[in-house]
Amino acid sequence: xxxxxSGPGTTSGRGTTSGRGTTSGGRPTTRRWNAPxxxxxxxVAAVVLIxxxxxxxxxxxxxxxxxxxxLQGPSPAHWLGTDGxxxxxxxMLIAGTRVPLLVGLVAVLISxxxxxxxxxxxAMTRQGGAGLWLMRWNDVVQAFPALLLAMVLAAxxxxxxxxxxxxxxxxxxxxxxxxxxxxxxxxxxxxxALAARAAGRGPLYTAVRHVLPNVRSMLIVQASVGFAxxxxxEAALSYLGLGTPPPTPSWGRMLQDAQAFxxxxxxxxxxxxxxxxxTVLGFNLLGDGLRDRLDPRLxxxx
Amino acid sequence: xSTLLQVSGLRVQSGPRELLHGIDLRxxxxxxxxxIGESGSGKTLTLLALMGLLPEALRATGAARLDGxxxxxxxxxxxxxxxxxxRRVSMVFQExxxxxxxxxxxxxxxxxxxxxxxFAGGARAARGxxxxxxxxxxxxxPGAAARAYPHELSGGQRQRVMLAMAMANTPDLLxxxxxxxxLDVTVQRRVLDLMREQVARSGTSLVFVTHDLGxxxxxxxRVVILRDGAVVEEGPLDRVFSAPQHPYTRSLLAVxxxxxxxxxxxxxxVDLGSGTTGAVSTGAVSTGAGMTGAATAAAxxxxxxxxxxxxxxxxSADAVVVTAxxxxxxxxxxxxxxxxxxxxxxxxxHLPGDAPLLAVAELRRTYVRPHRIGRATHVQAVRDVSFEVxxxxxxxxxGESGSGKSTLLRLVTGLDQATAGSVRIGGREVVGTPxxxxxxxxxxxxxxxxxxxxxxxPRMRIAEVxxxxxxxxxxxxxxxxxxxxxxxxxxxxxALDRYPHQFSGGQRQRIAIARAVVTRPQLLVADEAVSxxxxxxxxxxxxxxxxxxxxxGLTLLFVSHxxxxxxxxxxTVAVMNEGRIVECGPTDQVYEHPLxxxxxxxxxxxxxxxxxxx
Numbered sequence: 001x002x003x004x005x006s007g008p009g010t011t012s013g014r015g016t017t018s019g020r021g022t023t024s025g026g027r028p029t030t031r032r033w034n035a036p037x038x039x040x041x042x043x044v045a046a047v048v049l050i051x052x053x054x055x056x057x058x059x060x061x062x063x064x065x066x067x068x069x070x071l072q073g074p075s076p077a078h079w080l081g082t083d084g085x086x087x088x089x090x091x092m093l094i095a096g097t098r099v100p101l102l103v104g105l106v107a108v109l110i111s112x113x114x115x116x117x118x119x120x121x122x123a124m125t126r127q128g129g130a131g132l133w134l135m136r137w138n139d140v141v142q143a144f145p146a147l148l149l150a151m152v153l154a155a156x157x158x159x160x161x162x163x164x165x166x167x168x169x170x171x172x173x174x175x176x177x178x179x180x181x182x183x184x185x186x187x188x189x190x191x192x193a194l195a196a197r198a199a200g201r202g203p204l205y206t207a208v209r210h211v212l213p214n215v216r217s218m219l220i221v222q223a224s225v226g227f228a229x230x231x232x233x234e235a236a237l238s239y240l241g242l243g244t245p246p247p248t249p250s251w252g253r254m255l256q257d258a259q260a261f262x263x264x265x266x267x268x269x270x271x272x273x274x275x276x277x278x279t280v281l282g283f284n285l286l287g288d289g290l291r292d293r294l295d296p297r298l299x300x301x302x
Numbered sequence: 303x304s305t306l307l308q309v310s311g312l313r314v315q316s317g318p319r320e321l322l323h324g325i326d327l328r329x330x331x332x333x334x335x336x337x338i339g340e341s342g343s344g345k346t347l348t349l350l351a352l353m354g355l356l357p358e359a360l361r362a363t364g365a366a367r368l369d370g371x372x373x374x375x376x377x378x379x380x381x382x383x384x385x386x387x388x389r390r391v392s393m394v395f396q397e398x399x400x401x402x403x404x405x406x407x408x409x410x411x412x413x414x415x416x417x418x419x420x421f422a423g424g425a426r427a428a429r430g431x432x433x434x435x436x437x438x439x440x441x442x443x444p445g446a447a448a449r450a451y452p453h454e455l456s457g458g459q460r461q462r463v464m465l466a467m468a469m470a471n472t473p474d475l476l477x478x479x480x481x482x483x484x485l486d487v488t489v490q491r492r493v494l495d496l497m498r499e500q501v502a503r504s505g506t507s508l509v510f511v512t513h514d515l516g517x518x519x520x521x522x523x524r525v526v527i528l529r530d531g532a533v534v535e536e537g538p539l540d541r542v543f544s545a546p547q548h549p550y551t552r553s554l555l556a557v558x559x560x561x562x563x564x565x566x567x568x569x570x571x572v573d574l575g576s577g578t579t580g581a582v583s584t585g586a587v588s589t590g591a592g593m594t595g596a597a598t599a600a601a602x603x604x605x606x607x608x609x610x611x612x613x614x615x616x617x618s619a620d621a622v623v624v625t626a627x628x629x630x631x632x633x634x635x636x637x638x639x640x641x642x643x644x645x646x647x648x649x650x651x652h653l654p655g656d657a658p659l660l661a662v663a664e665l666r667r668t669y670v671r672p673h674r675i676g677r678a679t680h681v682q683a684v685r686d687v688s689f690e691v692x693x694x695x696x697x698x699x700x701g702e703s704g705s706g707k708s709t710l711l712r713l714v715t716g717l718d719q720a721t722a723g724s725v726r727i728g729g730r731e732v733v734g735t736p737x738x739x740x741x742x743x744x745x746x747x748x749x750x751x752x753x754x755x756x757x758x759x760p761r762m763r764i765a766e767v768x769x770x771x772x773x774x775x776x777x778x779x780x781x782x783x784x785x786x787x788x789x790x791x792x793x794x795x796x797a798l799d800r801y802p803h804q805f806s807g808g809q810r811q812r813i814a815i816a817r818a819v820v821t822r823p824q825l826l827v828a829d830e831a832v833s834x835x836x837x838x839x840x841x842x843x844x845x846x847x848x849x850x851x852x853x854x855g856l857t858l859l860f861v862s863h864x865x866x867x868x869x870x871x872x873x874t875v876a877v878m879n880e881g882r883i884v885e886c887g888p889t890d891q892v893y894e895h896p897l898x899x900x901x902x903x904x905x906x907x908x909x910x911x912x913x914x915x916x
Contacts (some may be wrong), residue, residue: 191757195817197737198715199771200744213761 008143037289043282051097062095062249071265074254083254084261093271096249099238099277103165104230107222110169119180120175120207123188124138126164135181138174146171146233147240154242164243168230179222183215217294221287228283235276251276305351305369306474308330308509312364312376313349314356314531322347322531324364327509329475331369332380334501335510336518338554340836341807345511348528351376354383361844368475382489389419392468394497396480398460403450409433409448409464415470426486431802435466440496465497472504478510486702486863491907494521496522513837516909519543527551532635545704556695556851557841560870567848567871577845602716636690636874638887640897648884650689651697651874657729658690659825659857660714665733685881691874693824696851696858698872698889700865700904706881707845708863714859715749718742727825744771748818754810758802764788764813765798771821787816790853808839812846819850826851832867834895844871865908869893875901877901 061081066086073081074213080089108258150167158164187210196206238252239241246253250274258268309327309771313320322344329335338836339345351362352375353753366375388770403411412432413425421428429448437444439462452460461481478497482490492533501508510521526536527550532889535548546552556569563569614719636651651664668685684706691697698897701707712718714725716732726734727746735743748771751757758767768787769780785795791812811831813903818826828847833838844867851858862868869877869889876886877900885898896902 160462191753191758192759194717195749195751195814196770197717198744198749199817200773201604201770209762209766210759214759237639239596 017075017267032124034161034289034292035238036285039295040282040285040287040289043209043278044117047097048078048148050094051101054094054097058088058091058094060091061089062087063247064088071261071266071268073265080168081265081267083257083265083268089254089268090247090270092254095276096251096254096272097252099161099244099248100231100234100276103161103168103234103243104166104227104283107168107172107230108226110166111172111226112219114170114173115176116180116212119177120184120211122177122182122249123184124186124203131181135177141170142174144171147236147242148232150242151240159237159242159245161248163242164234164237167237168233171233172226172229175226176219179218180215183218184211185212193208199210205297220294221291222285224290228280228287231276231279231283235272241257305329305332305508306333306369307366309348310364311354311367311654311702312348312362312366314344314350314351315361315363316359320531321360322362325531325533326524327533328508329507330472331501332505332507332723333509333524334498334522334527336510336522337511337528337884338513338515338518338525339511340513340554340838343528344530344531344537345530346479349393349479349509349511353387353391354378354380354391355476364693385419388415388467388473389471390473390478391475392462392471392473393477393479394464394468394481396483397496398457398464398484399574401464402460404452407449407451408434408455408460409450412436412448412463412467413469419471421593432466432470435470436463438461438469439500440492441466456489457485458493460495461485465493465500466693469500469504469506472824473506475509475749475751476501477509477511480513482511482517482538483514487865488702488903488907490517490909497521497905499902514909515543515555515837520909527554553762554837560841560844560866562870563868569846570838570841570845592767614827617747619820625870634692634888635888636692638895638897639778639885641882641884650687650876651692652690653692655789656692657696659693659728660691660859661724661726662690662710662714663688663724663726665710665780666717666721666724667706667713668721682881684713684720687878687881687883688723689883689886691825691859693858694855696860696872698868698875699859699861699878699883700863700868700875701878702863702904704880707878708829710878711749711859711861715747715827716743717749741773745821747825748821748825749821749827750811750814750818753834754807754814755834757814758810760802763799763801767853768798768814768817769816769819783820784816787820788813790850792815806839807835808843811835811839811843815846815850816881819854819856821853824855824857825859826856827861829861830863831860833862833864840867865893865905866910877904 011225015114040239065086068086069078070084070086071082072078075081078088078090080093083089083092094107118134122138123133124135125131146168149171150164153163153167155162184207188206193206193210196210201209234243234250235252238250239254239256243252244250254272255269258265258272261268284295305328307327307329311326312322312325312327314322325348327335327337327343327348337345337348347356347360354375356362362376364376365872368375368386370390371383371386375386378386384735402408404891406414409429413428416428416431417425421431423431431447433444441459441462441712442449447455447459447463452463455463459852463483474677481497482493485493494517497508500506510518512518522539524537525539525542527534527542527548529550533553534913535546542551545554546555549654553569561569634653634656636653639648639650642648644671650660665684665687667680667810669681669683671679677700687706687710689697692712699707699710704710704783704784707717714727714732716737717736720733723733727743730742732740732743765781765784768784769775770781772780781798784798788795788824793809793812797805797809797813802813805813815831826847831847832843847858847860850856858872860868860872864894872889874887875889875892876883878884878899885892885896885901892901893905896905
């Protein structure tokens with residue numbers, strides 16, 4: 001990342017453009033920070049920080065039930081009140097940060113590991129027709145709902161954080177395949193890819209040394225958006241009981257538990273809802289900001 | 303004559319940076335003014351400022367008065383300047399494909415310009431008038447052309463449509479921004495003739511922006527030379543071109559004409575691109591040669607004082623200088639031949655009893671373009687081409703776009719698979735050999751591409767870029783080889799750890815050349831290697847190629863659409879047209895006495911600087 005951010009800003013600009021190149025005014029200079037990027041980064045950082053803090057400290061033990069003080073409103077002792085079993089809602093919310101983050105991270109990694117090689121392979125074998133078949137398979141996977149896959153996996157292996165990760169990772173992979181393929185085709189059309197062939201380098205070298213570095217920024221953006229989707233999907237799975245099993249705290253299941261007490265203590269449904277919305281919004285903003293910041297077209301111009 | 307446009311003190315600012323430093327420009331009625339400058343000189347910016355089309359981030363100050371308007375062009379505001387545009391002032395852009403709306407028939411687009419500015423007589427009459435206008439710019443079957451979409455027309459035809467649109471309301475001033483740069487020379491010639499005829503007929507003044515002095519010499523009455531956002535010289539064409547005052551003008555003329563000094567090297571302008579100040583010191587210019595070859599003798603004495611930028615710093619420089627005028631063991635020139643009528647294949651540049659380095663025989667490349675419905679179309683890019691190149695030759699291939707010259711290069715370098723025929727380099731066959739087994743070819747033949755922006759990976763350090771062709775070499779030796787080859791192309795070793803975007807276009811092309819020679823190939827293939835460079839840089843890169851060819855004993859296969867460049871660089875030239883070589887022979891003979899009508903047309907169409915002096 002650091003190499004990426006230090007690069008394009010130092011371009012000397014129009015003095016170096018070729019005679020045939022565009023001469024219409026100055027290019028928009030790359031901004032280091034834009035509003036969505038800044039806000040998104042702060043929001044995500046807050047979530048990650050809370051997740052890290054929860055590893056060592058929560059106001060109360062989120063697993064201890066206290067039936068005598070159930071369904072209380074916010075108070076100095078219980079900042080966000082207590083749930084139907086008398087557990088501290090604030091502690092559960094804080095502890096519940098870990099699972100979505102973990103699921104998001106692993107799911108995105110799975111998507112990357114599956115999607116990037118397939119995408120590059122699909123682009124590189126386009127001439128031979130194999131690329132076409134890879135993409136049709138990709139369409140089939142994309143058409144298969146990730147939630148359904150999660151249900152199947154949960155039915156086979158039993159619901160767990162792992163099944164959620166794997167299902168979401170596989171479900172999001174086709175998107176990564178598409179993005180990678182599009183970026184790879186762009187790189188392969190450039191003369192430096194041709195020059196690598198003229199230098200006697202094989203397709204593997206081109207994929208690793210030319211394609212990967214040049215599609216990296218697109219993938220970072222895609223990963224950031226994928227993260228947001230994974231957080232949302234994890235909450236949905238937990239809500240359905242297909243995700244992380246009890247008693248590990250999770251926002252999705254907090255929603256489900258709170259549903260029973262909707263008319264008694266409606267605040268209980270607000271807290272996890274806000275947490276999910278905050279996280280998803282944060283990652284989406286981050287993705288948008290990164291897109292503006294790392295726009296591949298701007299980089300190509302640099 | 304009365305003054306139509308008077309621009310004084312035009313400044314354009316981008317934030318704190320000033321891009322134009324007070325441009326003064328006067329255009330008389332009916333006058334044709336050439337605005338000349340290299341990239342970054344501010345010539346396009348000047349036009350955009352006059353049209354009120356500057357990007358939002360830029361601010362223009364100064365004064366620009368158009369005769370008959372009370373208000374200053376620069377302070378008109380969007381609405382008022384939009385009323386002026388297309389009616390009194392119009393513009394033709396460089397790339398007609400992007401300047402035309404791809405979703406509208408061109409006739410509608412012409413009619414729109416008419417109705418927008420109060421054409422009386424309704425839509426039907428406007429359509430009729432648009433067909434007349436298209437007829438006026440020489441489009442065959444103007445009725446059908448009016449119904450055509452931009453992509454259905456050729457580049458030259460699109461530019462004619464643009465011209466029809468620009469001239470639709472007989473404007474007082476036509477601004478043309480490199481309108482023919484994207485066109486082939488023969489098409490360029492016709493479009494320029496048309497433009498001259500159109501502006502003459504309607505008494506329109508023309509401001510023609512270009513980097514090509516040859517075009518200006520043909521077209522304009524007066525020239526204005528821009529550099530780094532300032533006017534360095536202006537005056538009548540004949541005066542400026544025959545007796546340039548400013549050193550920059552002198553050197554620009556010299557490099558544009560590809561003038562040579564006493565040692566047969568191309569005259570270069572040292573550090574022309576790096577200066578940010580308006581003025582050039584006389585010392586920075588290596589020669590004061592005029593544009594005609596006659597002045598080169600005088601230039602020689604001056605040139606000996608200045609060391610050309612491309613000369614390597616080490617001892618090899620001497621060797622280059624000594625051998626430059628007549629290269630040692632210059633290969634015997636091949637015969638001058640033209641494509642025979644009969645179907646029998648003809649091997650060009652063939653000397654009996656001589657083993658060529660490169661032998662191409664009946665090479666054919668057919669592209670199959672699948673059609674959505676019906677049969678696929680076959681495009682014959684290269685049609686039964688046979689020629690030979692002997693070791694040490696500098697073989698040029700000229701042709702227009704679509705002539706198959708680039709395809710030919712890719713076939714020769716094994717980057718594309720031939721449909722039929724054979725390519726033998728050093729006796730070994732390229733055609734049909736799988737890419738994995740072409741390792742020997744990569745060491746024997748290397749290629750330099752046209753676009754130094756696109757041919758260097760923006761994510762790679764120069765050391766990695768340059769050593770890419772080296773296989774099985776340790777890290778230390780890689781670095782040493784990279785430094786050595788960078789030195790040979792005149793770049794410091796500090797370049798090794800930098801990224802391509804930190805270099806100028808000419809420097810990038812040097813890097814691309816360094817990558818090509820790092821394996822010490824026998825055959826260096828250059829695909830339009832100087833076509834995207836500024837003229838001041840072009841001479842340096844050509845000299846570099848020439849030096850390297852001597853130093854490394856390279857055989858050059860040099861493809862270009864620019865006839866003048868090929869003439870200076872190559873000893874033998876082949877002319878390609880529609881996938882065939884139509885003529886081939888020693889360069890001077892082919893240029894002086896073309897045998898094939900297509901060659902004659904090509905040579906006649908090329909804009910020539912020396913015409914200005916006459």
